[in-house]
Amino acid sequence: MPLIYGTAWKEDATARLVGVALAAGFRAIDTAHQRKHYVEAAVGEAVTGAIQTGLVERGDLWLQTKFTHRDGQDDRLPYDPRAAVAEQVRQSFEVSLEHLGTAWIDSYVLHGPSVRRGLAPADLEAWGAMEDLHLQGRARALGVSNVTREQLELLLERARIRPAAVQNRCYASRGWDCEVRSICLAQGMAYQGFSLLTANRTALQSSAFRAIAARRGITPSQLVFRFALDVGMTPLTGTTDPGHMREDLAAASAAPLDAVDVRAIESMH
Numbered sequence: 001m002p003l004i005y006g007t008a009w010k011e012d013a014t015a016r017l018v019g020v021a022l023a024a025g026f027r028a029i030d031t032a033h034q035r036k037h038y039v040e041a042a043v044g045e046a047v048t049g050a051i052q053t054g055l056v057e058r059g060d061l062w063l064q065t066k067f068t069h070r071d072g073q074d075d076r077l078p079y080d081p082r083a084a085v086a087e088q089v090r091q092s093f094e095v096s097l098e099h100l101g102t103a104w105i106d107s108y109v110l111h112g113p114s115v116r117r118g119l120a121p122a123d124l125e126a127w128g129a130m131e132d133l134h135l136q137g138r139a140r141a142l143g144v145s146n147v148t149r150e151q152l153e154l155l156l157e158r159a160r161i162r163p164a165a166v167q168n169r170c171y172a173s174r175g176w177d178c179e180v181r182s183i184c185l186a187q188g189m190a191y192q193g194f195s196l197l198t199a200n201r202t203a204l205q206s207s208a209f210r211a212i213a214a215r216r217g218i219t220p221s222q223l224v225f226r227f228a229l230d231v232g233m234t235p236l237t238g239t240t241d242p243g244h245m246r247e248d249l250a251a252a253s254a255a256p257l258d259a260v261d262v263r264a265i266e267s268m269h
Contacts, residue, residue, distance in 0.1 A: 001062055002229060002252035004028040005245075006194060006238035007043050014039040017240055018046035022055060024245040030167075030192075030236055032066035032111055033092045033099070035076035040065060044100040051101075058102060065096045066111035066145065067126060085122045089129035093139070107165060108139035112146030119154045131161045143167060143192075149179040156187065167192035170233070172203040173269045185232060194236040196224050203268045212261050218254050225251035227265045 005026040010017050018029060031043045047063070050056045067089050070081055079091035096105065108130055113123045133139040143165035144155060156162055166184055170177045170193035177193070184191040203209055204220045213223040225248055228235040237248045257265075 001028040001234060003225065003248055004030050004062075004064070004192065004234060004236045006236040007031045007039075008037045008238060010042075010238075010240070011039060013240065014042035015045045015049075018043050019049060020242050021245055022046065022050045024242060025249050026245070027056070027060055028062040028064070030064045031100075032068055032109075033078045033096045034066065034068040034073060034111060035078070036068075036072070036074040040096060041099040044098075044102075048101045062106045063100055063102060064107035064109060064143070065100065065105055066109040067092050067130065068111040069114045069122065069126070071114060072111060085125040086129035089126050089133075093133055097138075104137065105139045107141045107143050108133060109143040109145050109165070109167060112144075113151050117148075117150070119151055119158070123155075124158060127155065127159055131159070134161055141165065143190075147180065149183065152180060152183055156183075162187065163189055165190040165192055165234075167194060167236075169193075169195045169199055170228075171195075171269075172200045172265075175269050176231070176266060178266075181232065191233050192236060193228055193233040194238075196228060196235055197221055197237070200224065203265075206268065208264065209268065212257075212264065216254070216257075216261075218251065219247060222247055222251040222254060223265075226254050226257060227262065230257050230262055231266070 005021040007014055007018060029043060031040045032038045033040050051058060078095055079088035110126055114120045130142050134142050141164040142161060144163045145167040147166060166180060166189055168177050168180055181191050204224060210220055213220045225235045229252060239245055239248060
């Protein structure tokens, strides 16, 4: 799973683009049961189509989806807003299984805490319901997204089952989320970085960054993904261009960066 294909903001093109991504070689797909930004059912349509044509088998795929609190949703809710949070998790999860045409989810993610600082009771209730799904074998791993260092440390203190992965937007200007990444490294958790291209345009356009890419004979986009892999991140890419999909995947086959280049990129904030 060197790179994950992200499906946010694809709308009516979701099924087509996920199909193209699978044909290009992606086997890890990220979505969410949050109609505001994702069309989870269309992801399932593409996955089902790829399985039916023999392109992939379900066991070849790693499917990740998310539970999103009420404040992160629009009016197209995946659960009864009057229900307890634990029941909302169960309702959302059941429909995710139906959308994706699967009996299990490889990674089920809390799509961010409900508060900006700390963790609210609703967050711990949601995590507890997710833990139950994991113990039932229906969510094979659990994760959390959009968390600060403080929030992640609180979750690690209070969870029965610790997250296997953290997914955060990763900014060069903020040290490539070094504080959260260091916790992930120490705790043996995967770190998934998203918006690596869109959040870092200034860094990617700098002469220093482009000089490293040119010297290595790869594109700036490939360089940021190669850098991410070399410092222990699993990158997400949501490109809609088939050529860029292939280029992004090829970053995993590029020669690893040496320590000098890694330090240079880490210091670009």
